[in-house]
Amino acid sequence: xxxxxxxxxxxxxxxxxxxxxxxxxxxxxxxxxxxxxxxxxxxxxxxxxxxxxxxxxxxxxxxxxxxxxxxxxxxxxxxxxxxxxxxxxxxxxxxxxxxxxxxxxxxxxxxxxxxxxxxxxxxxxxxxxxxxxxxxxxxxxxxxx
Amino acid sequence: xxxxxxxxxxxxxxxxxxxxxxxxxxxxxxxxxxxxxxxxxxxxxxxxxxxxxxxxxxxxxxxxxxxxxxxxxxxxxxxxxxxxxxxxxxxxxxxxxxxxxxxxxxxxxxxxxxxxxxxxxxxxxxxxxxxxxxxxxxxxxxxxxxxxxxxxxxxxxxxxxxxxxxxx
Numbered sequence: 666x667x668x669x670x671x672x673x674x675x676x677x678x679x680x681x682x683x684x685x686x687x688x689x690x691x692x693x694x695x696x697x698x699x700x701x702x703x704x705x706x707x708x709x710x711x712x713x714x715x716x717x718x719x720x721x722x723x724x725x726x727x728x729x730x731x732x733x734x735x736x737x738x739x740x741x742x743x744x745x746x747x748x749x750x751x752x753x754x755x756x757x758x759x760x761x762x763x764x765x766x767x768x769x770x771x772x773x774x775x776x777x778x779x780x781x782x783x784x785x786x787x788x789x790x791x792x793x794x795x796x797x798x799x800x801x802x803x804x805x806x807x808x809x810x
Numbered sequence: 811x812x813x814x815x816x817x818x819x820x821x822x823x824x825x826x827x828x829x830x831x832x833x834x835x836x837x838x839x840x841x842x843x844x845x846x847x848x849x850x851x852x853x854x855x856x857x858x859x860x861x862x863x864x865x866x867x868x869x870x871x872x873x874x875x876x877x878x879x880x881x882x883x884x885x886x887x888x889x890x891x892x893x894x895x896x897x898x899x900x901x902x903x904x905x906x907x908x909x910x911x912x913x914x915x916x917x918x919x920x921x922x923x924x925x926x927x928x929x930x931x932x933x934x935x936x937x938x939x940x941x942x943x944x945x946x947x948x949x950x951x952x953x954x955x956x957x958x959x960x961x962x963x964x965x966x967x968x969x970x971x972x973x974x975x976x977x978x
Contacts, residue, residue: 680827687834694841705851712941716949716958717852724853732937775853783886784940785933788970791858802856806941807849 705777706731706739712780714806724803726772728757730794734779736786747789754797773801854944856965875926876911876962878904880943882935891943905946908961923963930968 709731730750731739738747761772774794778787791802881890891898898904912925927947931940949960 680831684827684831684834687831687838691834691837691841694838694845697845698841705849711851712938714852714854714941714945715951716945717854718958719850719852777851778937780936780938780941782937783933784931784935784937785970787937787940788933788967791856791967792970795858800858802858804854804856804941804944805851806854806945808852 708733708739709777709779710734710781711777711805711807713809715809717806717808719808724773724775725801726761727775727803728754728772728799729775729777730790732776732778732782732787732790734781736782738790747786747793750790750793751797754794754799758798771799771801773803774799775803775805777805854941854948854965855963856944856967858966875928875966876908877928877930877968878943878947880929880931880935880939882932882939884934886934886936888935888939888942901942901946904943905950905961908947909950912961925962926964926966927962928966928968933970 729740732747733739733744736747737744738750740750740753758771774791776787776790778790794802877894879890879892880888881892883889891901891904893904893907898907908927929940929943929947931943944965947962947965949958951957952959
């Protein structure tokens with residue numbers, strides 16, 4: 666029986682395309698990464714507006730209050746009633762009042778309310794914010810696709 | 811002069827690609843894990859001054875606020891729109907009225923910048939209708955479908971209204 670001498674192949678795969686792809690993926694995710702501190706809860710389905718456009722520039726000292734369809738308020742990760750918001754908002758206002766410069770006049774209340782919530786509940790939240798000394802409000806909506 | 815042959819020999823340098831690829835994969839995993847998909851959101855500014863409006867004769871240049879009332883039915887749906895004393899059929903009509911008042915065709919005018927709208931609504935009206943009204947008052951889309959032409963920028967909510975069917 667004749668045994669052939671086994672041939673050894675030097676297998677060097679071309680790594681260049683894989684590295685290219687890896688770099689492209691890295692850059693894609695780097696550019697897509699959002700470090701924004703915006704508060705967005707999936708529990709809130711925003712109303713849709715045909716003229717709502719993404720915000721240009723940052724809202725000055727935003728304080729986000731989210732109103733769920735049940736009428737409960739989501740603030741700082743806690744669910745509470747609109748009236749229970751009074752204490753935390755007064756604390757926020759006290760902190761803002763202690764800050765020097767432009768923030769002394771208070772922050773901006775960003776209201777993210779569910780489209781199904783009775784508007785009176787949103788008004789109640791606004792009233793509580795007013796009682797705490799806030800005057801500037803921003804109502805958030807989702808742009809129509 | 812004698813050159814040594816050994817000095818002219820090229821040495822093959824094998825780069826270790828494995829650590830670099832490892833790092834790249836780790837970066838990809840980091841970015842994938844931290845990726846949060848945000849849907850873009852738009853803002854509408856609402857001014858709600860704390861102080862009560864001053865009594866007396868208003869300044870000559872001050873335009874009285876355009877009062878818009880939204881009525882709700884028992885289910886919270888929009889049942890009627892009223893601008894001043896005049897009933898309107900739809901929010902589209904409301905936008906048309908506001909456009910006429912502001913005289914806006916190609917851009918913001920002095921009236922649109924100075925005018926103020928007060929929105930009153932029943933407490934049980936669904937919030938989406940309020941935002942529809944705010945959109946109708948705030949602006950409209952130009953013929954290109956992209957540019958937003960602003961109408962009234964100063965919007966405020968009236969005092970809280972009663973829910974439909976609620977006791978006075």
